[in-house]
Amino acid sequence: MAAIENSVIVPAYHEKLNIKPLTTRLFAALGNEFSKTTELIFVDDNSQDGSVEEVDKLHKNGYNVRIIVRTDERGLSSAVLRGFYEAKGEYLVCMDADLQHPPESVPQLLEKLRNYPFVLGTRYAPGVGIDKDWPLHRRIISNGARCLAKPLTSASDPMSGFFGLQKKYLLEAPKDSLNAEGFKVALDLMVKLPLPPKDPIGEVPFSFGVRTEGESKLSGKVIVQYLVQLKELYIYRFGAANLLTFIVIWSVLIMYLLFVIYSSLF
């Protein structure tokens, strides 16, 4: 059997209905050669909805897929990190279970990862975008959150949950330096991993679909976790000592955010 080079990690909570379509579409997209060297790992937080049985069936049918069930932890970011650390591959990809991230774009991410330490799926590029049925309030939250992250990274879609990285860079960062709370694990990794200064991030444009099965787990708590994470990342990047600059940057960003909300509404 060929050695595993690529690992696709999928955080999943109550996603039974999406497991089979994601697995079959992913391996079909990978084709014969990539499939031999790729594993798919779901990281489930004890959903007890039949996800385990669904993955077992697919495994018996020959797909290289397994599921990690956590009983003592909850959360998207910590599930992704758990999958990354347990993965056998050097090239890691993270995607949502709900098919909003097209499995057909995974080969492109894996190919680009051969040349870039970090690869980000982006919805902000010519020819791609966000499904027109994605709710207005989610667009507003997403745009506001994106503006607030602007000073931290040059990436075009820092809110994306569709991304990949070379595992060696993850292993170079101390585990406890990473923020395992909330949803924004890609942003945390882009800011904190010791990526080389020249061309650290490649981008792969993709069109963001809408969920057809199950529902989003984004909550007020996740938004608060994001704001706490932002504060930590600002201090990480710019230093707590420079408090005045920090406050000025935040005030400008909040004013910009209010402007974006106002212009999306009127």
Ligand SMILES: Nc1nc2c(ncn2[C@@H]2O[C@H](COP(=O)(O)OP(=O)(O)O[C@H]3O[C@H](CO)[C@@H](O)[C@H](O)[C@@H]3O)[C@@H](O)[C@H]2O)c(=O)[nH]1
């Ligand atoms: N294991 C585990 N998985 C979780 C948890 N919460 C969410 N997930 C899984 O994480 C994925 C994304 O969660 P959703 O609740 O579907 O998120 P969303 O509202 O669609 O937002 C996603 O897309 C945004 C735009 O790209 C992203 O900004 C956001 O981070 C996330 O990826 C799904 O596969 C979901 O099952 C959790 O507590 N535990």
